[in-house]
Amino acid sequence: MKKKYSAVAVLLASGLACSTTQAQDKAGIQQKVLSEKGTPELIAFRADAPAYTLNDARKALAEQLQLATSDQMLRSKTEIDPLGYAHERYDQYYKGIKVEHASYTLHAKQGSVQSMSGNFERIGNLNVTPAISASAALQSALQFVGAKKxxxxxxxxxxxxxxxxxxxxxxxxxxxxxxxxxxxxxxxxxxxxxxxxxxxxxxxxxxxxxxxxxxxxxxxxxIIKHAAGTATFATAYSGTRSLANETVVAGQYRLREYTRGLGIETYNCRKGNSYTSAVDFTDADNSWTEYNNANFDNVAGDAHFGAQATFDYWKLVHGRSSYDNANAKIKSYVHFDDTPGDGVGYENAYWNGSVMTYGDGATRFRPLTALDVCGHEIGHAVCEKTANLTYQNESGAMNEGFSDIWGAAIEEYTAAKLGLTKSTWIIGEDIDKQRPGLRSMSNPNAEGQPDTYKGTYWKATTTSPTQSNDYGGVHTNSGVLNHWFYRVVAGGSGTNDIGSAFNVTGVGMDAAAKIAYRTESVYLTASSNYAAARTYSIQAATDLYGAGSAQVQAVTNAWYAVGVGAAYSGGGGTTPTPTTYCTSKGNSVAYEFIDYVSLGTLTRSSGADAGYYNGTALTAPTLTAGTTQTISFSAGFTGSAYSEYFKIYIDYNQNGVFTDAGELVVSTAASTSTTTRSASFTVPVSAKNGKTRLRAVMSDNSATTSCNAYSYGETEDYSVTISGGTTFAGLNGISASRVSSQFDVYPNPATDRLNIALPNNAEVVSVQVLDVRGAAISVTRYEGNGQLNVAGLAKGMYTLTVSDGQTTYRQRFVKE
Structure with missing residues (x-):
């Protein structure tokens, strides 16, 4: 028998909220990108009329961030990059207290500020006098961690x-x-x-x-982020290598060398968990062939070689001297075991904030000292010294993703130089006993990761990130950044999980790695998300290769391929937001599923498709406005036939939701029939010309909507092409020719009112607020002069749609 229905979660549409304004006149601003919170994420100034010099830094910050008397921005560092840019970073303070993960950077060339970027927290009236002491707070922290020692x-x-x-x-x-x-x-x-x-x-x-x-x-x-003379050393994973090391007395060589920065040192933890008890690996003749033994001592050579190769990559490719760009010593500890004596090897490797640590593995892994693992873990150190991405949810996923990027880049660079055979796009292929590797950057789905933002295998972020939930899916959702990087390098075409058909022309590893490094080291901040990464990587590519370059196009189109933002359209990467759709899926197809859909030239017979099938890449039938169409459909069952409801929607105005009047084209009564059923509908003359989406939902629950995760049944999406219709039947019958997210909405989050500012001070002629299901909300009131009263809204996230009669603008906001 079927199980009883459980509560279902209402899923949010998979687009990203981000506001971009182009060609502003105030203070010579050419472009302003707002974060989801409504604060400036990137401000670019006109090259021919720079608004500020570095001597005006405090003025620039005060004016552009609208600093209050309680806000202070204190300079923390200044760096000069190979392009001649000076990057002056300022940390945010409020009433003298540092604001964690909040900083803003001015990017200047020849003293003129070209752009500003970062994360700024707008803080209200916050009491900065602690009610509890540091010692009492420490006890709370220790109770939370709950360690034995x-x-x-x-x-x-x-x-x-x-x-x-x-x-x-x-x-x-x-x-x-x-x-x-x-x-x-x-x-x-x-x-x-x-x-x-x-x-x-x-x-x-x-x-x-x-x-x-x-x-x-x-x-x-x-901080600990789980990963997964010249000596001749027979390493475990990279063949026989020549490794720089040193001799202290005749006949005693050890794995320490000081030709790179302040040194590279590799130690033996002897299956213990103490760094201070670790000893040197030593050899009498500097030919370390006997280290290929039952104890896997040869992996010490892999760790030493991996650290040297990683240092060389950063120095020779990016001009960075060790992970901190100040020649920091790289210390590695091999044969580490977190619980000595338990008979089980440690199945991990990690950077602990100061040293590299490698376990010997057990049932899943061999010793974890492979080259890409070394590059990955030291990549965490690079991130800590640059963007310092907070290790949770989207920022944590990008922290992991950048480490995978560096693992792949270092592996390919070193393999090409030394003639090694490695799998660039598989992470950990040398150490995994059970699978091809830990993660695949070319096909993240193969290892249970998403290749599309909020697509298949995406792990929901959480307000309570812990190690037990992978800090909000950091090792899972990193697949989106991994696949973006792969597409920038290798290119490719296809259709992603949200139905977007993409085509990317790759630019190769060297350019892609330089763009990724500039994004991480110059622009990203601790709390950045995927939307910010898109904005900043396009800016990084523009810095390196010029506006409109092949690299800018590749970066932009690769983000579109993974479901973040729009495809490139000649506007320097700032393009209207693509139409995205909410998720609809049956949680179980054990009993029933859609087995047939036919409309015009589209006919598809199928079995169960795991609750959702994306057929938007199939040939789209043409539907002429004003004509009557017949669609046929049927249910399939694995056993007994249950009563099923069919609802079929067409997004006639192409606004990304199916809740507008007339878009529910079929709604059937419950039926246990297994025969093909048919229904007719008329395409409205006001339908927008072009390709749009048809969604068929079959469920045994009559309450199932177009945006649900529901218990039993299946959803299938297809494309149809409208012809003979209008350009666009907009909100309340107002004609609008395109959809854009390029307008200002603030404050975001909002309490009582939202301020709306359209480009060029255009008049607001229509406003609509939709909830996460896509249903229109009637408790808001537009009061004129760009003011929307949202006091009556319940707390949550909403989509705001605004029209000036020509353009429809859409983005999300949060009601507190």
Whole structure:
């Protein structure tokens, strides 16, 4: 028998909200991109009339970010890149308290500010006097972590840290720092105590943020990010290699070398979990062939070789001296075991904030010292010293994705130089015993990752990210960034999970890697999301190769391929938002499914398609406006026939929703029939010409809508082409010729009112608010002068659609 219905989640449409304004006149602004919160994410100035010089930095920040008297922006660093740009970064403070993950950078050439970018938090009236002490907050943090033993409780590790830092006061014991951080559940700025908590058993290291008023943990940001002379060394994964090392006395060589930066050193943890108890790997004749033994000591050569290859890649390709760009020493620890003596090897490798650590693996993995794993883990160190992407949800997924990018890039670069055979687009192919590898960048779906933003295998983000939920899917949703990078390199065409047909001309690894590095090191900030990554990577490609270049087009079209933003249309990457559609899927097809759909030239017979089938790439039948059409359909059953409802929609006005009048073209009564049924409908004369979407939904629940995850049944999407209709029947009958997201909506989130500012101060003639299902909301009221009263809305996310009579503008906002 069927199970009873359970509550179903209403899924949000898979587009990204982002506002872009082009060709503004104020202060010589050429382009302004707003974040989902309504604050400026990128401001580009006209090259022929720069608005500010670096000497005007404080003025630029004050004017463009509209700083209040409580806001301060303090310069943290200035860097000069190979293109001659100076990047001056400012950290945000509120009433003298640092705002975590908030910074803004001015990008200048020859002293003139070309653009500004970053994340700015608009903070209201926040009390910055803590109600609880740092010691009390630390107890809350330790209770949250719940470790059996911490690093500062190990006398050897404490002594080792003091020696390493040459500081008798150095300690692993967390020292509280008062900061302002966004509460991960509410999203609101919160006064918090910040602690660096390093647990030894079980192993973890993270920044823990404790609300300074209530003592509750409001954010966790992982530091340990789980991954998955000249010597002749027979490595485990990269053949016999010549490795730089040193000799201390005649006949005793060890894996330390100082020709690269401040040095590269590789140590043996001897299947223990102590760094201070680790010893050197040594050899008498500097021919380390005997290290290929039952203990896998040859992987020490892989770690040493991987660190050297990674240093060389960053130095020779990107001009970066070690992970911190200051020649930092790279220390690697092999044969690490988090629980010594349990008989099970450690199935992980990680960067702990200062050193590389490699386990020997167990049932799933061989020792985790493969070249791309080395590049990946040290890539986390590069991220920490540049964008410092917070390790949760979308920013955490990009943190992981960039590390995979560097693992692939370093592997390809090194393999080409040394004649090695490696699989560039498979991560961890050398260490995985059970599968081809951990992740596939060319086909993320093959390893259970999404290749499209919020598409198949996308893991929902969460307000409570922990290690148990992979911090909001960081190792899963990284597939989107991985596949974007693959497309920039290799190109390709197809149709993605949201029905967008794409075509990308690849530009090769060198250009793609340079764009990715500039995006990460110059533009991204700690809280950046995928929408921001698109904006900044297009800007990075423009910096490197020029507006409208093949590289800019590849970057833009690759984002379109993975479901983020529009395809390139000659506008320097700033194009109208593509039509995107909400998710509709049956959770089970164990009993019933759609087995036949026919309309005009479209006919498809099928079995169960896992609850959803995307047929938008099939030949689209042409429907002439004003004509009557007949569509045929039927249900298939695996056993007994159940009563099924069919609802069929056509998005006649191509606005991305099926809730407009007349778009539900078929709605049948319940039937257990297995024979083909037919229904007729008339295409309205007001339908918009061109290709649009038809959605067929079959469910045994009459309440199922066009945007549902429902219990039993199936959804199928197809394309149809409208001819003989109007250009566009817009909102309330107002003609509009195109759809765009290029307008300002603020504040976002909103409480009582939204301010709407259309380009060129165009008059607002129509406003509509839709909920996450795509249903129109009637409790809002447009009051004129760009003011929308939203006081009556319930808390949540909505889509705002505005028309000036020629253009329809659409983007999302949040009601607090």
């Amino acid at each position: 911490y690093m500062w409780q190990d006398a050897r590790e404490e002594a080792g840290l003091k020696e390493e830092q040459n500081n008798p006061a150095a300690t692993y014991k967390p020292q509280g720092e008062l900061v302002i951080v966004n509460n991960q559940e509410t999203g609101k700025p919160t006064l918090a105590w910040k602690f660096n908590v390093y647990a030894q058993l079980p192993l973890s290291r993270a920044y823990i943020y404790v609300d300074a008023a209530t003592g509750t943990v409001v954010l966790q940001d992982a």
